[in-house]
Amino acid sequence: MIKAENISKSFKIYEKPSDRLKEIVSGLDYHSKVHALRNISFNIEDGETVGIIGQNGAGKSTLLKILNGVILPDCGSFINSGRTTGLLELGTGFNIEYSGIENIYLNGMLLGMSKPEIENKLVTIKDFSDLGDFINKPLRTYSTGMTMRLAFSIAVHADPKCFLVDEVLTVGDAYFQHKCIEKLREFRRNGGSIIFVSHDMNAIKMLCDKAILLNNGEVVEYGNPDHVVNKYSFLTAQMIDRGNKMLVEDRENISYGTFEAKISSVSIRGEMSESDIIFSGEYAVIKVIVESQVDLSDLAVGFMLKDRFGQEIFGTNTFHHGYDISLAKKEKLAIVFKVQMNLGVGKYFITSAIHSKPTHGSKHLHWAEKVVSFEVAGNKGNYYEGVCKLYPDISFDKGSD
Amino acid sequence: MKTSLIIEYARRDLSERFAGSEIGGLWNVVWPLVNIAIYTIIFSKIIGARLPGDSSAYSYSIYLVAGLLPWNTFSSTITRITTVFVQKRAILTKIRVSLPYLPIYIVLSEAFIYFVSMMIFIVYVILTGYEISEYIFFVPLIFAVQQIFAFSVGFFCAIFYVFMRDIGEVVSIVMQIWFWFTPIVYVVTILPETLQPLFRYNPACAFINSYQQIFLFNQPPFLRNLIFLAIIAHIILIAAYLIYLKLEKDIRDFV
Secondary structure (H helix, E strand, C coil): CEEEEEEEEEEEECCCCHHHHHHHHHCCCCCEEEEEEEEEEEEECCCCEEEEECCCCCCHHHHHHHHHCCCCCCEEEEEECCCEEEHHHCCCCCCCCCEHHHHHHHHHHHCCCCHHHHHHHHHHHHHHHCCHHHHHCEHHHCCHHHHHHHHHHHHHCCCCCEEEEECCCCCCCHHHHHHHHHHHHHHHHCCCEEEEECCCHHHHHHHCCEEEEEECCEEEEEECHHHHHHHHHHHHHHHHHHHHCCHHHHCHHHEECCCCEEEEEEEEEECCCCCCEEEECCEEEEEEEEEECCCEEEEEEEEEEEECCCCEEEEEECHHHCCCEEECCCCEEEEEEEEECCECCEEEEEEEEEEECHHHCCCEEEEEEEEEEEEEEEECCCCCCCCECCCCCCCCCCCCC | CCHHHHHHHHHHHHHHCCCCCCCHHHHHHHHHHHHHHHHHHHHHHHHHCCCCCCCCHHHHHHHHHHHHHHHHHHHHHHHHHHCHHHHCHHHHCCCCCCCCCCCHHHHHHHHHHHHHHHHHHHHHHHHCCCCCCHHHHHHHHHHHHHHHHHHHHHHHHHHHHHHCCHHHHHHHHHHHHHHHCCCCCCCHHHCCCCCHHHHHHCHHHHHHHHHHHHHHHCCCCCHHHHHHHHHHHHHHHHHHHHHHHHHHHHHHHHC
């Protein structure tokens, strides 16, 4: 069990470290202060998995470092009932001249295992790492992936009471990743707790029992992961809104056209989540606002969803749905598409365009490439895997061929 | 931090520096041997004559080695401990490690190098026909006092090195000057008589002269000086520890 109470941490920023000495000698202040964490309290029961989310600089890493004991808090206390191993220290103390086996010993001891303990687990660690004969070769002959695999294998076998995980579940190939996640699940079943820092909202929703949202060093939200993730996307949306007006103009380099009419903003909101992080299967509203410079008629406005590889997933426009759009000079119009996002989890982009009807030669007035991104995370309803959500009906027919 | 880890660290330290090289840890012994050969060739004629008793090249080399080996250990213990926190930052910023405990591995690995070199030296002394007296049993004691002193000074400097990297260079230079102000390659009697009393204030003389007493002259060590040095060492150690307690948070932030 981990219990943190009122943890605060501020970093004194000195222009150079020797200013700290000057301060001691002279008694004057030579620093500016940055509050990294303020009054953080939470507790984590055995067997619980807790996700920590927040924007860059919110204090996530500082919190992990304090939990790990690498830095000390200014005030507050925390009780930690067992050995804590971070997956943030993967491969700490590795020496590339030594063989895999020797590095297992060195790293294992650093992680708090005793020599006999490592001897007992040696075979298991070797097998888990899938390194084969490489285990006896010096580390400098390893690929990056192999080194990480070895590091991870040691770390998961260190038998801590609590794991600190910092975005490292991208170790090795899909097969190895699967093995790692299996191992972490087993660890959880045996009563171990996991503290998990990630920007992958899907992972947070799928893996965590609780989540903590940090913003500017404070706990903004704590509890049910769905709830906390929504709050987080609300926070990010606020930040994006601040810059939204400029969005299209900012990306002039990837937009083109005659600009007789312009797309002035594109946004997407999940109906339930009210944010740009959307459940698979949830209805979302894509709103495209266009503004015309001159009188125009016979226009079409459309959007295209692309995945993170730029692959086109789905696109359509108003013309194909039987609408004609006409705009008077200086007129603004919002086109709202309501779409059920039956997409697999992942990050997506929206490209939007306004053009003349295909019957008029499809002249592009404004094409805005990848203006907005959103994320599909989590799933309500029946579990599925893959890039899209279909709704199969299942029936059983006994005795037929 | 467990004792087994410190020992493992010391072990790795010895082999790590030369890991990947063919003769590995043997380089630890090659270096002092080369130094000794150079000093013996250059200085034996000049200073050997001033040594009491017979003035063979052997007597000078014994005088030299008796002082030079422990000095090397002493000096590199201090300079290496000074930079240890920054050197091991990759580990300190990721794993909780007790800071005063960590440098002990340097003391151990340096002690091991000294031990091996001493074994070779003792064989050499016997081969040259010199007598080895029972006072040799004082050597571990003198060495312990010397290394506690080195650890204290090193730990003291290490705390400040985190805030001011210049300390590293300062320590190297001071050690170099200190070496030449300690009668290791020369005997104190070749200096002008007015300078000689000043050497009483050099704490390194307490142990260096004691080794020379034992190996060259079969005389007991300067116990009073050594006790005095041990007291100084502990005062520095306590002072360094108190400063450390006050600055631990900053050290961990800065490393």
